[in-house]
Amino acid sequence: MPLYLIGLGLTPDSISLKAINIIKNCSKVFLDAYTSILVSYEEMTKLMTEVLNRNDLIQADRTLVERDAGQILNPAKDSDVAFLVVGDALCATTHSDLYLRAVQEGIQVKVLHNASIINAVAGTGLEIYKFGRTISVPFFEEKWKPVSFITKTIENFQMGMHSLLLMDIKTKELDWKLYMRGIERYQNPRYMSCAVCCQQFVDVLNTDNDADLSVETKQDFEEIRIHAAKAGFSVDSKCVACMRVGTDDQKFIYCSIGEMAKLTEHMGAPLHSLVVLGNIVSDMEQEMLNLWKL
Amino acid sequence: MPLYLIGLGLTPDSISLKAINIIKNCSKVFLDAYTSILVSYEEMTKLMTEVLNRNDLIQADRTLVERDAGQILNPAKDSDVAFLVVGDALCATTHSDLYLRAVQEGIQVKVLHNASIINAVAGTGLEIYKFGRTISVPFFEEKWKPVSFITKTIENFQMGMHSLLLMDIKTKELDWKLYMRGIERYQNPRYMSCAVCCQQFVDVLNTDNDADLSVETKQDFEEIRIHAAKAGFSVDSKCVACMRVGTDDQKFIYCSIGEMAKLTEHMGAPLHSLVVLGNIVSDMEQEMLNLWKL
The missing domain is CATH 3.30.950.10 (Tetrapyrrole methylase, C-terminal domain)
Structure with a gap:
């Protein structure tokens, strides 16, 4: 039941086939708001609706990621969870905090890289x-x-x-x-x-x-x-x-x-x-x- | 009628939605053999057959790219052509030669980036x-x-x-x-x-x-x-x-x-x-x- 850190690349449709297939089976899908200047919440919701027929994308602002990470990690204990990041999954910010907290709680973390500047x-x-x-x-x-x-x-x-x-x-x-x-x-x-x-x-x-x-x-x-x-x-x-x-x-x-x-x-x-x-x-x-x- | 230089990322299914949509309309699709240790010709052919129902991928070895680039550039004069590269489109080798020759012949070049090491x-x-x-x-x-x-x-x-x-x-x-x-x-x-x-x-x-x-x-x-x-x-x-x-x-x-x-x-x-x-x-x-x- 991994937590997937997924890099979206530099445009909404730069998302990979692999990522699409993973998101299909995720109980929750978060979009990292911090890096979402290039790909907006609206654009990503539109893409997910068109391709996967789901419109339950959750905007994750910095407070959620840093102070309230349980909202991301708890569901990952018994289901697949995706955390989408514009650009590469780890280049803009390493998200090491989230990664380490997941590991400490026994959650496997998988990273999907993509293009970044x-x-x-x-x-x-x-x-x-x-x-x-x-x-x-x-x-x-x-x-x-x-x-x-x-x-x-x-x-x-x-x-x-x-x-x-x-x-x-x-x-x-x-x-x-x-x-x-x-x-x-x-x-x-x-x-x-x-x-x-x-x-x-x-x-x-x-x-x-x-x-x-x-x-x-x-x-x-x-x-x-x-x-x-x-x-x-x-x-x-x-x-x-x-x-x-x-x-x-x-x-x-x-x-x-x-x-x-x-x-x-x-x-x-x-x-x-x-x-x-x-x-x-x-x-x-x-x-x-x-x-x-x- | 651009020549698309498309980065595939680090696995076959790391190809982007955007790339899939572009390849759909390309008259010819080449795979750069030089960088294809990570993604083989067979794997990429399999993926193209499954997703796009086409099995006409052309392996482009170094001789083709360097000495016989007309095979890539001529069709790009009146149709879309894709040149697939494992990793990022320009990171392993810049393909500047191919890029500059295309520009000299009046062909537009578009680059799709993806993850690389x-x-x-x-x-x-x-x-x-x-x-x-x-x-x-x-x-x-x-x-x-x-x-x-x-x-x-x-x-x-x-x-x-x-x-x-x-x-x-x-x-x-x-x-x-x-x-x-x-x-x-x-x-x-x-x-x-x-x-x-x-x-x-x-x-x-x-x-x-x-x-x-x-x-x-x-x-x-x-x-x-x-x-x-x-x-x-x-x-x-x-x-x-x-x-x-x-x-x-x-x-x-x-x-x-x-x-x-x-x-x-x-x-x-x-x-x-x-x-x-x-x-x-x-x-x-x-x-x-x-x-x-x-």
Whole structure:
């Protein structure tokens, strides 16, 4: 009576035959809400109704998974249960918590993998084996401009490795102005675009706006600039914007970081991911990249 | 009239609903033979017959893809054509050649991604974002013992990053003894096991067999030992053997490199991949790893 952790891939119909056959026999089917920006609850319910004639998909938000996991685990003690995750089953978040709790309670866990941005970025034509560590990019705030995403990008760059940068997503941010007045409401979700991400590179690597920075931030930025100069890395270094990867609306754009920062109009809807190229690009990679030139 | 490059995932039934619907309308369906160790021509033909009632799958060996691509591209000029690849569509080999030739001939190319070892290794419970570059490990031969796979592993290790090592596969090696007698026959395919891979680490890092080495090889090995000692890397460093990932017969084993080298009996059939841990492992990762202890 296993708990099946099932990766859906990057669109609703990327679900596998194997997953369909498993879900058929599951007493309960949960959709991980945390990762469901790409595949909505409505889309997945529609697919399950059409293909399996069942419309009992349960939305699992973070509270359910983290604090109330019994709702998922208890039925898995005497029946099959499916927990659907957009992308790969374990790539966005490992779900190790849920996995370990299941094992502790004697429940077998089976994992069905599927495409995620981690391998779908191969669609750019870049060699997947030449990617260094994956890097998360947080939104800069007025008083908080962490630069470690640039440090890590430069480290990869120097070793001839490409960097996959995952953009910040803010989905459940309290509206503080309303909160002060006693109203608890969330802001609209914010998804970082590749243009905004590249603008953050420009903000750090160029000196134009240094006058507005705090002493500490300026110091951080200056350290990065020394590191970048030594490595031969600059706003002229090349990158590929990857928009809505794996969907029919997928788009790649190849240009320099500085140019990308200005492309606010060309990118369209989320999700975006950015690849910053390493300092070694093969001829074949370059030919593929040329397909995505503006 | 696109050419569809379709990733099948790690088992025949990992094919997606989307892929099934596309193949339905394709005039020709090719299976990339190069990567078809995991999903055989027979299995895929069986699945296509059962699900789509068609048994016209065409095996595409390397000669067809590289020298005779017109057989794939010409029909794609006025009908849909599918080219199936085990794993992700572009991860094992980018198929950039085929992609670029199609584009040059005015054929649209669409890619369907799926699971590959690159993301399925997340099944170990290790954070996918903490993996450094992916590393290929060649079989040692009597007079050719390249050590760059160890150099790269140590580089990742030092930066706190895990290494995914892909094992050598020799499928089309001429039997030279027969060849000398005028008979052209291939040897049985050889797949490197994690035990053999770890034994190669041991051969390089330990001094036991140095007497048998050429001067040049000994020099290479000694350089690696200095590098390893500085980095705190040794045969006691930990790794995870990943056998038949993504299949029902999947197995993980967690122990030291030295211990793994001795586990020749426990690993079973190919394909194997090895993860060598970085020098930073989180508590949650460690809890997951403990599940795979011998």
